[in-house]
Amino acid sequence: MLFAIISTDKPNHLQTRMDNRPEHLAYLNSLGDRLKFAGPFLGGDEKPVGTLAVVEAETLDAAKTIAADDPYAVAGLFEQVEIRRWNWTVKNPDAA
Structure with a gap:
């Protein structure tokens, strides 16, 4: 199963991001x-x-573990993390 991990940085935490x-x-x-x-959202x-x-x-719990173990999460960078089940239907190289 695929999961989208959508994380929002805390305000004024760019240095935390860069350090980690x-x-x-x-x-x-x-x-x-x-x-x-993966990649960053830009302001x-x-x-x-x-x-x-x-x-x-x-499982969702396994995706939550992946998100929680990210060094950005461990460093306290994120204000919010949302994890949602996702279905890759368009331009999915594994579905070709």
Whole structure:
């Protein structure tokens, strides 16, 4: 099952994001094929203000664990995290 992890940064926490970025990227890469894609949301000033990651997990609880183990989450970057079941129907390379 696919899950969208939609995270919103706390205001004025860009430095927290930048300080933890190397660990965050290493964590995402460690997920291997479970990570389908990921990237930051950008604010009006073109600076990151949140994250979208789509992951494959057996259950919602497993997706919650993936989200909670993200170094950004551990560092307290996020004001809000929403995890929703997602169906990739358009341009899904696995469905070709």
